[in-house]
Amino acid sequence: MHGEGIIALFIPITLGLGAFLMVWGVRYLENKENMAMIEKGMEPMQRRRRQADPSRTLKNSLLFIGAGLGLFLALFINRAFNLQEGERTGVFFALIAIFGGIGMLGAYMYERRNPPGNAE
Numbered sequence: 001m002h003g004e005g006i007i008a009l010f011i012p013i014t015l016g017l018g019a020f021l022m023v024w025g026v027r028y029l030e031n032k033e034n035m036a037m038i039e040k041g042m043e044p045m046q047r048r049r050r051q052a053d054p055s056r057t058l059k060n061s062l063l064f065i066g067a068g069l070g071l072f073l074a075l076f077i078n079r080a081f082n083l084q085e086g087e088r089t090g091v092f093f094a095l096i097a098i099f100g101g102i103g104m105l106g107a108y109m110y111e112r113r114n115p116p117g118n119a120e
Helices: 002-039 054-081 085-113
Strands: none
Touching: 054 085
16 A cells, blocks of 8 residues: 555656656757857857747637537437447547538638638
8 A cells, every 4th residue: 555655656756857857958958059059150040939820720720619519419419319339439420520521621611712811
């Protein structure tokens, strides 16, 4: 019983310490790389922040909304028709894929009518 408590305490400590050391190591190596570039007379690379891509955000959001609607409808159909295990799995996967695809199609149609280069 006492050994299980130590293991339960050891795992989160190890995971936290590992995550900290990984972040510290990446930052340390980036700094070392920049210092080496400065010593050689080169300009260190500036880290660019990732800019938001509205097109990608729209696609992802409509995909997840469609998948959520498909899952909701599959749950409703499962309750309404009291499906067996094999039928239930097929309905879940099919409706999630169908409604996710409809969401992606909606994003495609929207972008076709409103190209990303145009200001809205």
